[in-house]
Amino acid sequence: xxxxxxxxxxxxxxxxxxxxxxxxxxxxxxxxxxxxxxxxxxxxxxxxxxxxxxxxxxxxxxxxxxxxxxxxxxxxxxxxxxxxxxxxxxxxxxxxxxxxxxxxxxxxxxxxxxxxxxxxxxxxxxxxxxxxxxxxxxxxxxxxxxxxxxxxxxxxxxxxxxxxxxxxxxxxxxxxxxxxxxxxxxxxxxxxxxxxxxxxxxxxxxxxxxxxxxxxxxxxxxxxxxxxxxxxxxxxxxxxxxxxxxxxxxxxxxxxxxxxxxxxxx
Amino acid sequence: xxxxxxxxxxxxxxxxxxxxxxxxxxxxxxxxxxxxxxxxxxxxxxxxxxxxxxxxxxxxxxxxxxxxxxxxxxxxxxxxxxxxxxxxxxxxxxxxxxxxxxxxxxxxxxxxxxxxxxxxxxxxxxxxxxxxxxxxxxxxxxxxxxxxxxxxxxxxxxxxxxxxxxxxxxxxxxxxxxxxxxxxxxxxxxxxxxxxxxxxxxxxxxxxxxxxxxxxxxxxxxxxxxxxxxxxxxxxxxxxxxxxxxxx
Numbered sequence: 454x455x456x457x458x459x460x461x462x463x464x465x466x467x468x469x470x471x472x473x474x475x476x477x478x479x480x481x482x483x484x485x486x487x488x489x490x491x492x493x494x495x496x497x498x499x500x501x502x503x504x505x506x507x508x509x510x511x512x513x514x515x516x517x518x519x520x521x522x523x524x525x526x527x528x529x530x531x532x533x534x535x536x537x538x539x540x541x542x543x544x545x546x547x548x549x550x551x552x553x554x555x556x557x558x559x560x561x562x563x564x565x566x567x568x569x570x571x572x573x574x575x576x577x578x579x580x581x582x583x584x585x586x587x588x589x590x591x592x593x594x595x596x597x598x599x600x601x602x603x604x605x606x607x608x609x610x611x612x613x614x615x616x617x618x619x620x621x622x623x624x625x626x627x628x629x630x631x632x633x634x635x636x637x638x639x640x641x642x643x644x645x646x647x648x649x650x651x652x653x654x655x656x657x658x659x660x661x662x663x664x665x666x667x668x669x670x671x672x673x674x675x676x677x678x679x680x681x682x683x684x685x686x687x688x689x690x691x692x693x694x695x696x697x698x699x700x701x702x703x704x705x706x707x708x709x710x711x712x713x714x715x716x717x718x719x
Numbered sequence: 720x721x722x723x724x725x726x727x728x729x730x731x732x733x734x735x736x737x738x739x740x741x742x743x744x745x746x747x748x749x750x751x752x753x754x755x756x757x758x759x760x761x762x763x764x765x766x767x768x769x770x771x772x773x774x775x776x777x778x779x780x781x782x783x784x785x786x787x788x789x790x791x792x793x794x795x796x797x798x799x800x801x802x803x804x805x806x807x808x809x810x811x812x813x814x815x816x817x818x819x820x821x822x823x824x825x826x827x828x829x830x831x832x833x834x835x836x837x838x839x840x841x842x843x844x845x846x847x848x849x850x851x852x853x854x855x856x857x858x859x860x861x862x863x864x865x866x867x868x869x870x871x872x873x874x875x876x877x878x879x880x881x882x883x884x885x886x887x888x889x890x891x892x893x894x895x896x897x898x899x900x901x902x903x904x905x906x907x908x909x910x911x912x913x914x915x916x917x918x919x920x921x922x923x924x925x926x927x928x929x930x931x932x933x934x935x936x937x938x939x940x941x942x943x944x945x946x947x948x949x950x951x952x953x954x955x956x957x958x959x960x961x962x963x964x965x966x967x
Contacts, residue, residue, distance in 0.1 A: 613821035617879070620784055621834040621886060622811030708806045709788055713742065 458667045470499065512579050521577040525563075525586050529556045532590040536598040536695075542605035544714040546702050551597055554694030559589045562687040570679060588659060588680050589687040592644055596688035597695045600640030604699050605715050607632035612712050625704035633700055640692030644685050651681060729798025730759035731924055732813055732890055737782050738791030753778045753948045754791065760890065763921045767939030768928045774945040776928045777818075780892050783926065784815035811839045813890040818898055820879035822867040830867060831882050840886060852881055855914075856907070873904025880908065884915050891915070891925045897934070909938060 473495045480487040512520055533552030537543065563586045567573050573581045608615060611632060618628040651657060652674075659680060663673040703711055738754040753775040760766055768776050781787050785794060785806055793800055801809045822830050832844045853862055856877065870878065876896055883891065893912065897905035916923050929935045935942050944951040 613817060613819060614823055616786065617817060617821040618834070618837075619786060619807075620810055620815040620817070621837065621883060622807045622814075622839040623834070623837045624807045624839075627807075627837050705788065706803045707785065707788070708803070708810075709786060711788070 458665060470495065509579070509583065512583070516577075516579060518575070518577045521579050521582055524579075524583065525560070528583075528586060528590055529559060532559075532594045533597075536594045537601070539598040540602045540605070540718070542602070542609060542715050542717050544605065544699070544702055544716070547601065547699070550695055550698040550702065551601065554691050554698060555590070555593055555597060558687050558690035558694055559586060559593055561690065562589050562683050566679070566683050584659070585680075585683065589683055592684040593687045593691035595643055596640040596692040599643070600636045600692040600696045601699060603639040604632060604636035604696050605703075607635050608703060608710075609712065609715050612710070615710055619708060619710060623708075625700075625708040625710070628708075628710065629700055629704055633696055636696045636699075637692055640696070641689055644688045648681055648685060651677075657681075729795065731762045731764075731797060732783060732926075733757075733759040733795040733798075734779065734783055734792065735795065736792035737779070737789055737794065739778055739782060739787060740790050751948050753782065756945070756948070756950055757792075758783075758926075758943060760924050760926060762889075762924055764924050764941065765916065765939040766924075766926045767935035767942045768926060768945060769930065769932055769935045769942055770945035770951065771930065773947075774951075775948040776930075776945055777894055778948070779945065780815060780894050780926060780928050784810060784813060784892050786810075786815060807837070807839045811837075811886050812888050813892060814883045814886065814888040815892040816879060816883055816894060816896055818895045820872075820875040822870070822875055822878060825867060826863065827865050827867060827870070827878050828863040830878055831863075831885065834882060834886060845885070848885065849881065856911075871904070873900050873907060876900065876904070876908055877911065880911055889923060891923075893925065893927045895928050895930065898930070905934075909934075912938070 473491060476491050477488055479485070480491060508524070512524055530552060533555040534548065536555065537548050537551045540547070563582065566585050567576045567582060571581055571585075576582070608629070615628045615632070619625070647655065657677055657680070660673045660677040663676060664670055668676075703714060705711060735757050736755050737757070738751060740749050740751045740754075742749070756775070756779055758766070758768075758779070768779060770776050778787070782789055783794060785801060795801075796809055796813070823833065828849075831849060834840060835842070835844050849863070850860065853859065862874075865874075867875065867878070880896070891912070896912075897908050900908065912925065912927075916925055925938075927935065927938045929938070932942075942954050944953070
């Protein structure tokens with residue numbers, strides 16, 4: 454890195470943590486009854502970040518390929534589960550579908566970045582592999598959960614229409630393509646929106662971090678542009694993947710719509 | 720009984736010992752919606768299926784259209800099971816019409832055109848034919864521009880019916896098409912179906928599901944009663960045996 458930055462002491466971090474008292478004060482003054490949740494949230498923030506910090510510290514120190522791959526696998530699994538947990542309707546196999554599409558899309562795009570764009574040596578250098586995968590996963594997660602939510606919602610709400618098309622001789626694809634299209638579009642909207650306003654309305658967290666760490670703004674911007682396109686393509690692949698897998702789960706080869714497989718979560 | 724030699728030519732559409740059950744809930748026991756039901760429909764025949772709510776009428780009709788996976792038995796088209804890849808082609812020839820007509824947003828004309836874009840449809844949209852059908856119903860071209868959201872229940876059912884018959888099916892599977900309609904709209908639908916059937920009475924066939932015995936008698940040559948997922952009675956307007964070639 455080119456510049457230098459101020460390394461924070463534990464005391465400085467503790468002062469920042471005291472700012473939670475602002476939230477607590479508001480909650481008390483307005484009787485929002487959120488004190489307990491605020492406390493839990495504050496403790497979780499510190500504990501979770503401290504934990505990942507320790508893990509990353511070890512992984513960076515060791516820098517072995519199998520450890521990096523293991524961590525990357527755990528990240529994918531957690532993201533896949535998180536994507537499904539946000540959905541309102543589910544079907545048997547949805548967890549596998551989400552994890553598979555998350556895995557395939559995020560690893561493919563991260564590989565393209567590591568081997569083809571940034572050209573890291575060795576390719577599994579955790580300084581690059583972990584944050585790049587993390588950025589792709591965070592956004593693909595959104596795309597996948599939105600896509601799944603919309604697909605199952607569309608199919609359930611428009612069930613009569615889908616079945617009417619099947620009854621008139623539509624193949625399963627002809628009957629499902631409108632809901633499938635809507636689902637893919639929905640999954641891709643957030644990333645397209647953020648590409649529209651990036652740098653104007655929002656300064657991305659990663660770029661902010663690099664600048665804080667002393668990187669020249671123009672270099673940080675170069676990285677950010679790369680990241681945006683990685684995220685966009687990863688989200689697109691993940692969303693299309695999961696929607697198509699879901700479609701295959703909900704329509705069988707006999708061109709039958711298995712609506713009874715869709716169930717609402719409580 | 721399956722595969723036994725039969726004394727006559729294969730029926731046009733036949734269900735043999737079909738059964739469908741609901742997937743058992745977490746702790747509940749499985750329940751059969753329909754079990755051991757057989758029905759054979761010949762060309763030129765009109766069959767009505769009657770029974771109380773929950774008797775399995777819709778389940779049977781949907782089974783005949785291959786819309787749901789079966790847990791038992793099979794459905795035959797001209798004596799043969801329908802392979803997976805032929806299912807859309809089969810459904811174009813044996814069209815199931817929902818009780819609630821499901822039309823897409825947009826105009827009547829767009830709805831009529833849509834199924835003609837499916838791979839199994841042959842022939843494009845025929846405005847002259849549509850106009851002729853509308854004239855017979857006492858409606859003009861402005862009906863085609865109407866939005867489906869503005870249609871009455873009877874009008875929507877008419878559009879769903881026209882949408883189906885423009886594909887030239889051989890069999891219509893009608894699931895209580897008049898249940899939600901007033902008397903006048905119901906007779907309009909009955910007349911349309913009669914007209915369609917008698918156009919080529921020897922070739923076409925229809926299965927009409929109803930809870931109304933009077934209507935069943937009016938629309939069909941043979942009535943089958945279902946109760947609790949089983950055949951309760953089979954009766955013809957002519958006593959005994961299959962009634963074939965019943966003209967309008």
